[in-house]
Amino acid sequence: xxxxxxxxxxxxxxxxxxxxxxxxxxxxxxxxxxxxxxxxxxxxxxxxxxxxxxxxxxxxxxxxxxxxxxxxxxxxxxxxxxxxxxxxxxxxxxxxxxxxxxxxxxxxxxxxxxxxxxxxxxxxxxxxxxxxxxxxxxxxxxxxxxxxxxxxxxxxxxxxxxxxxxxxxxxxxxxxxxxxxxxxxxxxxxxxxxxxxxxxxxxxxxxxxxxxxxxxxxxxxxxxxxxxxxxxxxxxxxxxxxxxxxxxxxxxxxxxxxxxxxxxxxxxxxxxxxxxxxxxxxxxxxxxxxxxxxxxxxxxxxxxxxxxxxxxxxxxxxxxxxx
Amino acid sequence: xxxxxxxxxxxxxxxxxxxxxxxxxxxxxxxxxxxxxxxxxxxxxxxxxxxxxxxxxxxxxxxxxxxxxxxxxxxxxxxxxxxxxxxxxxxxxxxxxxxxxxxxxxxxxxxxxxxxxxxxxxxxxxxxxxxxxxxxxxxxxxxxxxxxxxxxxxxxxxxxxxxxxxxxxxxxxxxxxxxxxxxxxxxxxxxxxxxxxxxxxxxxxxxxxxxxxxxxxxxxxxxxxxxxxxxxxxxxxxxxxxxxxxxxxxxxxxxxxxxxxxxxxxxxxxxxxxxxxxxxxxxxxxxxxxxxxxxxxxxxxxxxxxxxxxxxxxxxxxxxxxxxxxxxxxx
Numbered sequence: 001x002x003x004x005x006x007x008x009x010x011x012x013x014x015x016x017x018x019x020x021x022x023x024x025x026x027x028x029x030x031x032x033x034x035x036x037x038x039x040x041x042x043x044x045x046x047x048x049x050x051x052x053x054x055x056x057x058x059x060x061x062x063x064x065x066x067x068x069x070x071x072x073x074x075x076x077x078x079x080x081x082x083x084x085x086x087x088x089x090x091x092x093x094x095x096x097x098x099x100x101x102x103x104x105x106x107x108x109x110x111x112x113x114x115x116x117x118x119x120x121x122x123x124x125x126x127x128x129x130x131x132x133x134x135x136x137x138x139x140x141x142x143x144x145x146x147x148x149x150x151x152x153x154x155x156x157x158x159x160x161x162x163x164x165x166x167x168x169x170x171x172x173x174x175x176x177x178x179x180x181x182x183x184x185x186x187x188x189x190x191x192x193x194x195x196x197x198x199x200x201x202x203x204x205x206x207x208x209x210x211x212x213x214x215x216x217x218x219x220x221x222x223x224x225x226x227x228x229x230x231x232x233x234x235x236x237x238x239x240x241x242x243x244x245x246x247x248x249x250x251x252x253x254x255x256x257x258x259x260x261x262x263x264x265x266x267x268x269x270x271x272x273x274x275x276x277x278x279x280x281x282x283x284x285x286x287x288x289x290x291x292x293x294x295x296x297x298x299x300x301x302x303x304x305x306x307x308x309x310x311x312x313x314x315x316x317x318x319x320x321x322x323x
Numbered sequence: 324x325x326x327x328x329x330x331x332x333x334x335x336x337x338x339x340x341x342x343x344x345x346x347x348x349x350x351x352x353x354x355x356x357x358x359x360x361x362x363x364x365x366x367x368x369x370x371x372x373x374x375x376x377x378x379x380x381x382x383x384x385x386x387x388x389x390x391x392x393x394x395x396x397x398x399x400x401x402x403x404x405x406x407x408x409x410x411x412x413x414x415x416x417x418x419x420x421x422x423x424x425x426x427x428x429x430x431x432x433x434x435x436x437x438x439x440x441x442x443x444x445x446x447x448x449x450x451x452x453x454x455x456x457x458x459x460x461x462x463x464x465x466x467x468x469x470x471x472x473x474x475x476x477x478x479x480x481x482x483x484x485x486x487x488x489x490x491x492x493x494x495x496x497x498x499x500x501x502x503x504x505x506x507x508x509x510x511x512x513x514x515x516x517x518x519x520x521x522x523x524x525x526x527x528x529x530x531x532x533x534x535x536x537x538x539x540x541x542x543x544x545x546x547x548x549x550x551x552x553x554x555x556x557x558x559x560x561x562x563x564x565x566x567x568x569x570x571x572x573x574x575x576x577x578x579x580x581x582x583x584x585x586x587x588x589x590x591x592x593x594x595x596x597x598x599x600x601x602x603x604x605x606x607x608x609x610x611x612x613x614x615x616x617x618x619x620x621x622x623x624x625x626x627x628x629x630x631x632x633x634x635x636x637x638x639x640x641x642x643x644x645x646x647x648x649x650x651x652x653x654x
Binding site for chain 2: 019020023024095099102103107110111112195197198199200202203
């Protein structure tokens with residue numbers, strides 16, 4: 001299907017961004033194909049799931065009848081996804097949002113076509129929404145398959161845990177990834193509308209996105225830290241979001257933070273693991289994997305809210321600024 | 324004439340120039356601050372040699388606990404802060420080159436101003452060359468500042484090595500960084516001139532730059548292997564002595580040497596193992612293990628050669644940009 005088959009309202013914005021769309025679609029296709037191929041290869045190795053389950057003694061031989069010889073080949077192949085696909089998937093929502101959002105208004109202002117476009121449209125807000133709608137749908141169409149394929153890759157590369165109950169690689173899949181794509185689309189649109197030049201807007205939007213990501217990450221980490229529970233067994237750790245290590249003083253029963261623990265250990269025992277194990281019990285704190293969906297919805301929702309607020313601000317800028 | 328062109332060029336690209344200048348100066352300042360923080364630990368070299376050869380528990384330069392207390396925070400800062408500065412050195416200078424190279428032609432084409440600009444100037448070359456040269460000179464001077472600061476940081480983060488005789492962090496400091504930024508600028512200029520739109524050009528130029536630098540890394544490795552020297556593998560007991568003899572050497576490969584002096588890859592030697600034996604163990608037991616390496620004192624020559632080769636690539640790309648600008652339609 002070519003752009004000519006689309007309704008006129010959708011055709012124009014997509015035609016204006018066709019070069020960016022082709023490049024981003026190529027990256028999305030490569031990511032989806034790569035994730036599905038690596039996942040199929042991992043499945044094809046046929047390593048039993050029991051080989052990946054935690055055991056009390058990791059150095060012990062596997063139980064009789066369990067063939068775990070393919071585990072090394074499995075980890076080698078899983079390493080391909082870690083080194084190539086996942087870093088690209090992590091930046092992909094930022095690329096989509098920036099390269100579709102910034103030129104949405106910024107290019108029209110920079111090339112001087114906004115003057116004519118805005119004079120022909122009864123409302124600048126309606127003009128913006130008409131341009132934004134198809135691009136927002138395309139953004140979703142680019143991000144959703146990538147997010148789902150990364151979920152599939154996660155299931156294949158961590159067979160011991162359900163990807164929907166695991167925080168592993170959570171920023172590169174699920175609603176978090178899609179939400180950040182929409183947030184960056186909004187921030188990019190706002191930066192383009194304010195600055196009216198594409199490359200400067202791209203730089204500023206990139207910086208704002210990084211700042212927003214840090215703030216949201218810090219905020220959600222604090223929220224999760226407040227709700228962290230002890231992860232007392234290896235099976236508790238499966239899929240959990242590890243947040244903190246605390247230490248119980250076996251003599252007093254007092255629970256210590258890492259800093260307090262360091263001050264409780266005499267200098268001569270700082271490297272003596274046996275002495276420390278005899279006097280303190282280390283306890284991991286975190287969020288169990290069963291809460292992954294809830295956290296994914298919250299982070300994705302916050303990101304979408306950032307995008308919506310940015311778009312609202314962009315609409316205000318567009319309706320008031322000189323063309 | 325030149326002053327007018329310079330003023331116009333800087334005015335047209337003032338945001339990108341200012342942003343790139345701020346980012347590169349902040350990076351240089353970060354490198355110097357981290358270097359001073361590392362220097363401030365004042366770790367004796369004896370602590371490092373013991374730490375590096377035997378691990379933290381055996382750091383016995385002065386008393387073990389004293390060395391350990393000095394070395395641990397040193398390496399924490401080295402990894403956390405200096406590592407991030409060096410990672411930024413890999414990304415920021417090429418990105419600066421792209422951001423300054425791409426808009427030189429593509430912004431004019433995209434906004435339709437080339438039609439009048441090219442019709443008013445006698446030659447499109449004369450229109451492009453002064454602009455490109457001015458921006459390129461500013462870029463290279465700006466990139467040289469963090470490149471030199473990163474050299475200084477390298478001295479601080481590995482005080483047991485003479486930095487200008489070490490391949491550690493090659494490409495992240497010194498003259499190769501400036502050359503990479505120059506190539507990125509030329510790639511941005513060419514792709515911007517071909518595509519004529521800034522954001523698509525940025526995507527394509529980034530891909531082209533990664534491909535060029537990847538191909539160049541392959542060429543560099545081939546050159547280094549051709550010029551490498553073969554030395555005996557240091558034994559466990561002589562490891563620290565050997566490390567201190569040429570700690571800045573570039574390790575390329577481990578090979579095996581047979582009685583005739585011929586060099587074999589490990590898999591080639593293992594293929595000669597009799598059946599019923601562990602092939603690799605047999606190979607290591609029956610052949611002398613040697614390493615293929617480039618001595619650290621060749622670093623300055625190789626760094627300058629890398630810069631010269633990349634500079635040549637950049638000049639070719641600028642030449643292609645001139646051809647494209649000469650022949651393309653102005654819209």
